[in-house]
Amino acid sequence: MASIQQRLEDLLGPVVASLGCELWGLEYMPQGKHRAVLRIYIDKPEGIGVEDCENVSRQSSSVLDVEDPISGEYVLEVSSPGMDRPLFKLEQFALSVGEKASIRLRIAFDGRRNFKGLLKGVENDEVVLEADGEEYLLPFELIDKANIIPRF
Structure with a gap:
């Protein structure tokens, strides 16, 4: 069975791509029994703006609500990789x-x-x-x- 990380990447990759961005990577961090943080990093050649983050957040949230891969409460964050970009692949x-x-x-x-x-x-x-x-x-x-x- 795929890990939660892989399941989230498979689920959200197409969503991010459909909005003209690349899924640079994501971090899923459980924090206690019923809480977690899901951080999605997006990128595109011309750079990421606030609107890109808002659109990806809104669409990802809808998909996550329907598919429900995360049990319990979580905080969804969407951002660019930034200058200290994390490397995932x-x-x-x-x-x-x-x-x-x-x-x-x-x-x-x-x-x-x-x-x-x-x-x-x-x-x-x-x-x-x-x-x-x-x-x-x-x-x-x-x-x-x-x-x-x-x-x-």
Whole structure:
């Protein structure tokens, strides 16, 4: 059976696409027994405006009300990925080569869980990151959270 995360992506991807946006990713975060936060990140080449977020929120809310994939109460948030854009898919890591990133792993790899460094590429199912003068091949399935570090 598909995870709640995958079910939500399958359900909301077409909704977001129908409104001219890309589903960049989503975060489903249960908070206690009967509460959760569902954060939907949307993007498009010319950038995201408030109207895009409102439209996606309204349409997603309607679909979620009908399909009811989340039991209990939840807060729905829709936003652009922003400057510190989270990375959810291997393709997004590949598109971000040359950027600095912060990566947290689910379990320790090479004695640590947190890495900050330069994204060098993607090889098979691993993210290549240069950090602290070393090159790491981080297994994608171990990545819990990854964000671009904004340049100012």
